[in-house]
Amino acid sequence: MKIISSIDELRDQLRGQLRTAFVPTMGNLHEGHLSLMRLARKHGDPVVASIFVNRLQFGPNEDFDKYPRTFQADVEKLEKEGVYVLFAPTEKDLYPEPQEYRVRPPDDLGNILEGEFRPGFFTGVTTVVLKLFSCVQPRVAVFGKKDYQQLMIVRNMSKQFALPTEIIAAETYRAEDGLALSSRNGYLSAEERAEAPQLYQLLNEVADEVRSGHLDVFELERNAMAKLADRGWKPDYISIRKRNDLQPPSAGDLANGEQLVVLAAAKLGITRLIDNLEI
Numbered sequence: 391m392k393i394i395s396s397i398d399e400l401r402d403q404l405r406g407q408l409r410t411a412f413v414p415t416m417g418n419l420h421e422g423h424l425s426l427m428r429l430a431r432k433h434g435d436p437v438v439a440s441i442f443v444n445r446l447q448f449g450p451n452e453d454f455d456k457y458p459r460t461f462q463a464d465v466e467k468l469e470k471e472g473v474y475v476l477f478a479p480t481e482k483d484l485y486p487e488p489q490e491y492r493v494r495p496p497d498d499l500g501n502i503l504e505g506e507f508r509p510g511f512f513t514g515v516t517t518v519v520l521k522l523f524s525c526v527q528p529r530v531a532v533f534g535k536k537d538y539q540q541l542m543i544v545r546n547m548s549k550q551f552a553l554p555t556e557i558i559a560a561e562t563y564r565a566e567d568g569l570a571l572s573s574r575n576g577y578l579s580a581e582e583r584a585e586a587p588q589l590y591q592l593l594n595e596v597a598d599e600v601r602s603g604h605l606d607v608f609e610l611e612r613n614a615m616a617k618l619a620d621r622g623w624k625p626d627y628i629s630i631r632k633r634n635d636l637q638p639p640s641a642g643d644l645a646n647g648e649q650l651v652v653l654a655a656a657k658l659g660i661t662r663l664i665d666n667l668e669i
């Protein structure tokens with residue numbers, strides 16, 4: 391595997407490649423990331439991964455400084471997956487001057503759910519993803535459904551800018567007890583780790599209620615939030631939304647069997663976890 395940090399060298403290395411499959415990451419790779427590499431392999435060749443902890447998508451009080459950085463271990467994992475190039479730019483490589491041009495998702499998608507609780511987050515994500523796409527020029531790029539809203543925003547961006555990159559969605563990779571794998575799970579104490587699968591459990595309970603015809607979404611959301619709070623969590627949201635645009639479903643949508651997803655974000659101790667489930 392070639393490890394490349396400069397944009398010019400990356401372009402030289404990938405010149406002429408028309409079927410590149412790309413997996414952008416922030417490192418601290420776990421099985422979830424590796425499943426994205428395997429899916430990428432099915433959709434293209436060569437597979438290119440990136441590791442870059444993108445300052446632009448962290449708020450001032452978020453965990454940019456303590457975000458886990460495990461470069462050597464990541465390299466070994468990617469080598470085993472047969473990744474052709476790891477693009478690992480430094481901040482100077484990717485942002486040699488302050489990144490003044492940014493991609494701002496529309497407010498009705500970028501400022502809801504995660505965007506409401508992490509202002510500027512999606513602008514940081516789309517800006518770096520567009521820049522990474524411009525460096526790698528992939529035919530396909532793989533994003534996990536765990537970051538459901540991110541996946542939708544990146545997919546819409548690619549479509550609206552007519553980028554030649556198709557966005558492939560990967561199913562969420564879960565531990566045996568249901569917890570969605572995430573680099574931030576490493577912040578959990580042993581006790582919190584034992585409690586953490588309750589988030590997915592609760593999403594399943596909400597989904598079951600909806601499937602069995604309980605369509606008062608506000609009541610379901612309120613009850614689910616209260617349940618989490620009773621267990622010591624600090625929920626930001628548990629929200630039932632339409633799958634196609636992440637807006638709340640109207641009574642008519644519910645009556646017409648609109649496809650739904652329930653999304654959640656909650657803090658357990660100092661760790662903020664997100665998850666979702668298509669209903």
Ligand code: PAF
Nearest residue numbers: 414415416444515518537
């Ligand atoms: O999902 C992530 O790890 C990041 O948001 C991404 C897509 C690599 C952009 O920094």
